[in-house]
Amino acid sequence: MTVTKKISLVVPFYNEGGGVHSFARSIAAILAAIHGYDFEIICIDDGSKDTTLQELMQVRSLDPRFTVLELSRNFGKEAAMTAGIDYADGDAVIPIDADLQDPPELIKTMIAHWEQGAEVVLAKRVDRSSDSYLKRKTAALFYRFHNTLSGVKIPENVGDFRLMDRVVVKALRQLPERQRFMKGLFAWVGFKTVTVEYKREAREIGITKFSGWKLWNFALEGITSFSTTPLKIMTYVGAMGTLVTACYALYIVIRTLVHGVDVPGYASLLVAILFTGSLQLVGIGILGEYIGRIYMESKQRPVYVVRKRYADGDDSGGQLRYSDNE
Template sequence: MQASPVVSLVVPFYNEGAAVEAFFETIASTLASINTVAFEIVCIDDGSKDDTLIRLLAASRSDPRVKIIELSRNFGKEAALTAGLDAAVGDAVIPMDADLQDPPGLIIKMIEKWRLGADVVLARRIDRHSDSIAKRGTANLFYKIHNRVSHVEIPNNVGDFRLMNRASVDALKLLPERQRFMKGMFAWIGFRTEVLDYTRPARAAGSSKFTGWKLWNFALEGFTSFSSVPLRIWTYIGSFSTLLTLVYLIFIVTRTLIYGIDVPGYASLLVSILFFGSLQLLSVGILGEYIGRIYTESKQRPVYIVRQIYGGSREP
């Protein structure tokens, strides 16, 4: 008889000690209702400073399906997600958050669509009432700008919560970049995709680790990872500024030849210097973002470092 397919749940944890029990209780009841596949639960402790790892170890002792990847320090969610995808052995992989804002009840629907032939099944949020108005607005703005300037379109209101078959996971693992923008990488690999809509609930416990500053830097990472348009824009701005300067030069020379030398205006000169100086600093900053990425990639440091693996065949 053919063995049942295995589905791997990949769950990053960072200072989520208060949410561990609730997560496993909910997941256990959800998985108990699915008997068509086997499961493994790959938990990544991303350098937590609370008792997250202790609680994960307790969960692994009571559930042999739980595998824990302990990273040597906090590398960030993108790196932790990469570590989980590398460790997952399932025929399909489902990354999800530990705060239960990614509803486990969708797992069975994802598996159904996968068994019907979908390579990737996306979970799309249709109601984000649990997020603040500012967060909803900035998220919508990010998707609009990113999809306009990037050659890879990211589905609106789709996070990391999705099902990917083994072929799509293996394709994702071929991407070698160190600074990883997973939403863009998920979209870049393509594959036959289905979408499931859901309403995003509030967090079961804890608080979001993404501050406004981190979200801004995350957005910059997205723009610079999958688009060179910010660089190209400054080519056009420079060309337009040069044209305006040439027109103004012709005007000044012509006026001087006709009316003679005029006393130069201090205010207009100061404004011009400050304006173009600011443009130059801004353009240098954008260049710096891309040069910084080249510098980081050239060092070829690993995306993450594993301190210890618990559970499965690697139980110490």
Template sequence: MTPLVSIVVPFHDEASGIDMFFAAVRPVMDARADVSWEVVCVDDGSRDDTLVRLIAQTRSDARVRVLELSRNFGKEAALTAGIDAARGQAVIPMDGDLQDPPSLLSPMLDAWRGGAEVVLARRSDRSRDSVARRHTAAWFYRLHNRLSKTQIPENVGDFRLMDRVVVDALRRLPERQRFMKGLFAWVGFRTVTLDYARPLRAVGRSRFSGVALWNFALEGFTGFSTAPLRIWTYVGAVFAALSLLYGGFILVHTILSGSRVPGYASLFVAVTFFGSVQLISIGLLGEYIGRIYMETKQRPIYLVRSTYTAQTPHASDPVLSR
């Protein structure tokens, strides 16, 4: 029997690009006689007619399945839902906006058939991104990999192929606050990397604002390293030493030259400097405590409202998923 390959695609308000996506994927996968394939689409609480168009795809192609989440849980949760539902011996997460080019699917499958357990798609050219985005991405990868023992490959997103053994290992990771790039890297396994030039988005626009990207990066730092807590201990020690030195300077200056407002300088330094340090350190501690708080709740990562296939085009019973 030919092995089954599952393509997992999260969708959120992307109705205008669905037909183009399937028109691009089908010829590439149909040309592979050595594998059978399915597409697992996850509707992550779309407000347009994304779900309607996805259901239409299931009616015209039995290889398409659709999971409708009960609300918008975010891309990481939607990606988890699709990977959990995938039945293939190989699983390929990708975006539906065609920035993950379907033409790379065949080289990925060749590498997998050659023995690779993970095939990464690495962007060789980010010239189409803004200067700010390129520099912040480079800063994130370098800083994360310095702070964490889990090394995230630079310029590699969610687009990759994973063997079933990798998927099974990934599904054993129970955390609710999920940073998928870090989880993908943490499980390891035999890896091959393919370079590609990322095309422009076929439809729509990115929903990741600067604030969202910052929060995403913070999730990566706090999810895979306790180094920020350790670093803050040294930062506190350095600031304490500097404060003592400056306090000594103020004391000597006051004895020698006097002060027009006695105590003002030292009080100002103490209140503003140490107050800001304490606020930053409390915020850092809060990030980690917040993660503990969310994990202890043990809430499911996502909820599936309905599942749609060619055999069951109407809503099935709601299913509680992990």
């Protein structure tokens, strides 16, 4: 007897009111053309303040394949995605954004590669013309900078949209980080990977929730999560500064012995003090980023709290996420 495989779609939602039904119709049309599989669509309401939850409940009442996780507050996209992955029980899991910039038409191709033996199928954007010029350039800079510093290489122009086999999902669930940079965690677990390319379209619903400041903090999170190179750089800079200072001090001593006391030099002394002080502050700031991460991780708080889970035959709440959840 052949057992039908199950595919889980994981979709974080945050203030997507007015676009939930559009997303549901698009997904339903795509899945209707894929035969031989059972599908579940896990929608995570990440503390939305608009009508997102109500619209998700309406969609769930019309289509039993939809499961809704209501988080107790806004925990952020990484936590919401983690919640969806934890609750997914499919043989393969596909995270996808609700804005439909990542084409759901690609799901069929992903499944085909998976059936051929791939454990991870990445969706790579080959055309990001729908994004602003600044966003494209800063994204390219981030990938280049991160992959230079870190031993864990993140595929360039690959977002969260991908297919992961059950074995990959189990590996992800073993990672205990509370502050999660999912792109890095996806890359860290590895496994046999295939890449498919697509052109990124403009958003069909809503507006981006990532401001420039949030993107900067997100990049900082990624770099400090997977590399200690910034600390090493400051060590080398400090060593070079010490060496230069020692050489300059020796030069001053010799010049004073030969030519006597030279009163002028206030400007150069002020510049040296300000430069050294600024360098120390930068070093302390970098050190503080890592100490802050240690502090947050040491609390061992759950990544998210589920207020309620809405699914056929199982409406439960108060769920916490722990690293050994299976």
